[in-house]
Amino acid sequence: MDEDDLAPVEMSPWQLPWKAITITFVLLILIAGAVHVVGLASNRIDRLSTAGIRKHGTSPGEFRPMGGVLTEALPGTVSASRQQMASKMLAEGKGLAPTAQIKVDPSGYQIPKGFVLVPAVPFWMGSEDSYANFDEKPIHKVYLPPYLIGITLVTNREYKEFVDQDHYLAPANWKNGSYPPGRGGYPVTFVSLSNAEDYARFRRARICTEEEWEKAARGTDKRMWPWGNTWDSRRANANYTVGDTSPVIRYQMGESPYGVLDMAGNVFEWTKSPYRPYPGNTANKARFYSYRVDATGALHPVVGKSYYVLRGGSWKSDQYSARVSARNPTWPIYASDFFGVRLCMDARR
DSSP, X not given: OOGGGOOGGGSOGGGSOHHXXXXXXXXXXXXXXXXXXXXXXXXXXXXHHTOSOEETTSXXXXXXXXXXXXXXXXXXXXXXXXXXXXXHHHHHTTTOOOOOOOOOOOTTOOOOTTEEEEOSOOEEESOXXXXXOXXXXXXXXXXXXXXXXXXXXXXXXXXXXXXXXXXXXXXXXXXXXXXXXXXXXXXXXXXOHHHHHHHHHHTTOEEOOHHHHHHHHHTTSOOSBTTBSEEOTTSSBOTTSSSSOOOTTSOXXXXXXXXXXXXXXXXXXXXXXXXXXXXXXXXXXXXXXXXXXOTXXXXXXXXXXXXXXXXXXXXXXXTTTTSTTOOEEEOXXXXXXXXXXXXXXXXXX
């Protein structure tokens, strides 16, 4: 009988197809590992998706930080179904109570379309709760004269009027002097502080101060977000929920007590306030300096220059960076896909 005719039980161990067996075994290990990784990723996505609502005072839990990974929801998956349901609830406003509005008497004031009056009443600025950064302290009472603030962020469509009429340099994400198709109602981005100030002058307006911004976002109490002290991802575009900017009128249920939209998330908003400590702040003053970084990575204070403060958080921010008291200092020459503009005006009778 030929050797090839031997049954497997009759073959010696050295004659078995070990190469094929080894390859099959390795493939099985790789497949099992891939299934395990996918399972872990799915569980993490579920945890992140359900961590969007937290009440003021509870300990920080898991959330998607700025710069976190955006996970695509594939059709037919649990994640996709959850997103579709969230979008439906957002559109219908189910389960969301509107923000209680502060009654304001605008009688006698000249209020252009798209602006609201913020009256001359004191408010609390800053924070001292468990989430407060060193630069938000201490909480203190601020008095401001009446002023006007834009209900929405400046849109691409509005900014294009400025670009066209003043032959101004278009933002870096535009092509041939125009914003991407279908994005007219989205906030303009890639604007520096000087770009924002130039646009404000074009509109016979100005950039808001930090104090004006925070008062319009928070009202007269010490709330954390424009609608209250409970984070709700259905009220704001943050935590990579959308993965990009959103139309400036989308989050109606996230309005502030004065009826201002997008004061949490979507894009950070320039203020004309240099980065300074609040009265009574006890942090090392060097923490408020502006710095340059040399080739070795060392920091060097820049004399005579200052960071300026952005407010409101963005679509990339976690919910804590989107608190009404959170401050984000940066160089005024910077522009980004999550920096935008909102206008203020002096109130005139």
